[in-house]
Amino acid sequence: MATAVELITAPWNLGLRPPAPAHEPGTWRAPRTLRAAGLETRLRPARVTELDRPPYDFDPQPATRIRNGVTIREHTLRLGEAVRAALAADRFPLVLGGDCSILLGCLLGARHHGRCGLVHLDGHSDFRHPGNSDTGASALGSAAGMDLALATGRGELLLTHWPVVGLPLVTDEDVVQIGDREDEAIPPVARFTARDVQRIGVTELAERVVHRLQWRGLDRVWLHLDLDVLDERVLPAVDTPGRPGLDFPQLVELLQILVGSGRVVGLDAAIYDPDLDPDGAYAAPIADCLASALAPLATTPVRG
Helix, strand or coil: CCCCEEEEEECCCCCCCCCECCECCCHHHHHHHHHHCCHHHHHCCCEEEECCCCCCCCCCCCCCCECCHHHHHHHHHHHHHHHHHHHHCCCEEEEEECCCCHHHHHHHHHHCCCCCEEEEECCCCCCCCCCCCCCCCCCCECHHHCHHHHHCCCCCHHHCCECCCECCCCCHHHEEEECCCCCCCCCCCEEECHHHHHHHCHHHHHHHHHHHHHHCCCCCEEEEEEHHHECCCCCCCECCCCCCCECHHHHHHHHHHHHHCCCEEEEEEECECHHHCCCCCCHHHHHHHHHHHCHHHCCCCCCC
16 A cells, blocks of 8 residues: 555546536636645645646537537546556555546556456436437537546547557446436446445445455456535535435545545545535535545655
C-alpha cells in the first residue's frame, strides 16, 4: 500500500451538459475550492500535480456524438499519465474533479500497472450507452452519465479503446457498484443500491465489498466517488442531487474501511459544483470527509 498521497487536480466539466444556454457547468472550480477549504493542509500531500483546465465546447465535435468527446480523450491521456506516474512512485493518487468522465483517465493510469478493479460509488449507475439509450440524431451524449459504460467498453471507440490497455478499462466482473438510486438495468456487476445500503448498514456493506474483492482476487482497485451518492439533504450542490443517500459520517466510514483494506490504489472525487454552493457551505464538509478517509496517508510534503 502507498505511504503518501499525491494530489492531482483535474479541473474539467467536459462530461456535463450546459445547465443553461451558453453557460458552462461549474465543476471545474471544485479542485481549487476544496483545496482552499483545507483539504491540502489536512492531507499534506507528498506531491501536487495540477492539470490544465480544458476548453469546453458547446458545439458538436468532429466524428463523435459525445459532448466534448475529442477533448475528453486528449485530457484522459494526460490524466492517465499523471496517475501512472504517481503509482510508479508508490504514491496514492487522489484525483479531484471535475465531472465523472475523469474516471477514464484514472483507470487508464492504474491499468498501466496491471489488472485493476473498480468500486464505483455513485448515486446513479452512469451506464448510458448506444445500446440502451437513444439520444436522437441531434442530441449529444454526456460522458459524465456514461462513465461506467465507457469504462466497461461500451460506446464509441474514441472513449473505450486506449493505448497499451486496449478495451475495456475494467471487466464487468471486476466492478462493484454502490449507492445508485435507479431501477434501470446495468451490466452484470456486483451491485448495492442506495436502499441496500440503508438496509444492511455501512459496516456490513463495506465488509461485503471487501469480501467480493478478495473472492475476485483483486488486490488493486480504483475507487470512484461521485459525491451525488450523498443524500441531497446533506449535499445539494451537485449536478443531479437525490435521495436516499449517505450522510457524511457514513461516507467517511465506508471510505475508511475500503481504503484500509489495502486494496484501493487511488481515489477520484467528482461532481461537486461550487457554482451551486455560492456561500461555500459544502466545501469544508467535503474536504473534511476526504481528509478523514485518507488520514493514515497524510505526510510531510517533499520540498525542493
